[in-house]
Amino acid sequence: MQGAARETPRPRRRAALALVVGSLLSVTAGMLVSACGSDVTGDPSYLLVELAPVESPAKPGAARVVVTKGTAEIAALCVNLAGDNPASFVLKRDAGKPATDRINIEVLSFATLKGQENAGPGKEFACPPTLPPTLGDVQTIDVDFCEGQTRKLVFQVGSVCGCEDADAGPGDDAGDAGESDAGESDGGDVDAGPSCGCAPGFSCGVGLTTTGATCAPSTCCGAKLSSACALGS
Numbered sequence: 001m002q003g004a005a006r007e008t009p010r011p012r013r014r015a016a017l018a019l020v021v022g023s024l025l026s027v028t029a030g031m032l033v034s035a036c037g038s039d040v041t042g043d044p045s046y047l048l049v050e051l052a053p054v055e056s057p058a059k060p061g062a063a064r065v066v067v068t069k070g071t072a073e074i075a076a077l078c079v080n081l082a083g084d085n086p087a088s089f090v091l092k093r094d095a096g097k098p099a100t101d102r103i104n105i106e107v108l109s110f111a112t113l114k115g116q117e118n119a120g121p122g123k124e125f126a127c128p129p130t131l132p133p134t135l136g137d138v139q140t141i142d143v144d145f146c147e148g149q150t151r152k153l154v155f156q157v158g159s160v161c162g163c164e165d166a167d168a169g170p171g172d173d174a175g176d177a178g179e180s181d182a183g184e185s186d187g188g189d190v191d192a193g194p195s196c197g198c199a200p201g202f203s204c205g206v207g208l209t210t211t212g213a214t215c216a217p218s219t220c221c222g223a224k225l226s227s228a229c230a231l232g233s
Contacts, residue, residue, distance in 0.1 A: 042095040045145035047228060048152045049105065051079060052086040054205070054217045060109035060135045060158040062116050064127055067091065068104045076127065078113055081157065083121025091145075099145040099228075106140040107206070109158045136160045137197055137204040146229035153231055156217040159205025163196040198223075 053060050061081050067074045079087045093099055110132055119125035136158040143153060198204050198220035207221040208214065208230060215221035225231070 043148035044095050045093040045099045045147055046150040047091040047093075047143070047145055048088055048150060049091060050086045050088045050152060050154045051081060051107065051157050052154055053081045053109075054136070054156050054158040056158065058111065058135050058158065060111065062110045062113040063087075063155075063157050064108045064110070064113070064131065065089070066106045068106075069101070074103065077124045078116070078127040080116040080119045080121055080123050080125060081109075082116075085122065086154075087122035089124070093145040095148070099147040102142055102144045104140060104142050105153070105155075106138065107155045107157060108138055109135045111135060139206045140203050140223060141206050142224040144225070144228050146227070146231070149229065150233055151228045151231035152233060153228070154206070154214050156205030156215065156219075159217045159219075161196075161198050161204035161218050161220050 049065075051063055051065075062078060063081055064076070064078045066076045077089070079089070081087055091103070093101075108131070113125075113131070114128040115125045137160055139155055139157070139159065141153070145151075201223055202220040203223040204220055205217050206215055207223065207225055209216075209219070209221055212230060214232070
């Protein structure tokens with residue numbers, strides 16, 4: 001689904017891209033951040049976020065990522081998705097900070113964004129003040145960290161769910177009969193999804209399936225991970 005052009009919110013804490021206030025989280029594009037010196041014991045927790053563009057005629061060339069904790073924006077960055085390899089960035093929860101404190105990650109995909117011509121493939125660049133229409137669905141997930149471990153979270157950027165052959169409901173990995181699918185015979189999961197997009201509580205192309213596999217493109221998966229430890233490393 002394409003969205004209307006929107007205004008980019010004014011950056012409130014640009015320095016948060018290097019180190020968030022309170023040392024709760026570090027964000028960097030393209031490489032693993034190094035741990036900061038600290039007197040606390042234990043190891044930091046890392047979440048490697050991979051942005052894998054979906055192969056389609058409308059393959060996205062750029063993405064805007066917003067990380068929030070509750071109502072507070074922690075970081076916002078735009079990433080050039082050009083190149084042969086998926087782009088990635090790392091979120092870090094310092095040792096001594098609760099790994100179970102949850103964050104929300106939202107990804108918007110675009111054909112191109114102004115300013116990405118100044119950034120190499122997979123690199124961060126300054127988001128333009130006005131965003132063009134999006135490609136695919138808005139992807140969002142609620143996740144914590146795995147204590148002292150590194151886990152990988154994959155966004156299938158540019159995924160579109162439920163618009164052609166799927167009713168996009170939970171438990172409906174590939175989409176099935178749609179109108180004739182009452183859900184009760186579908187493994188016990190009621191898939192009353194809308195005609196286009198995922199049902200409430202589900203997100204398109206991010207997270208894990210009910211069997212623990214990485215969410216595939218055009219697949220609706222739970223928008224809240226019970227534990228990041230279930231992710232692969």
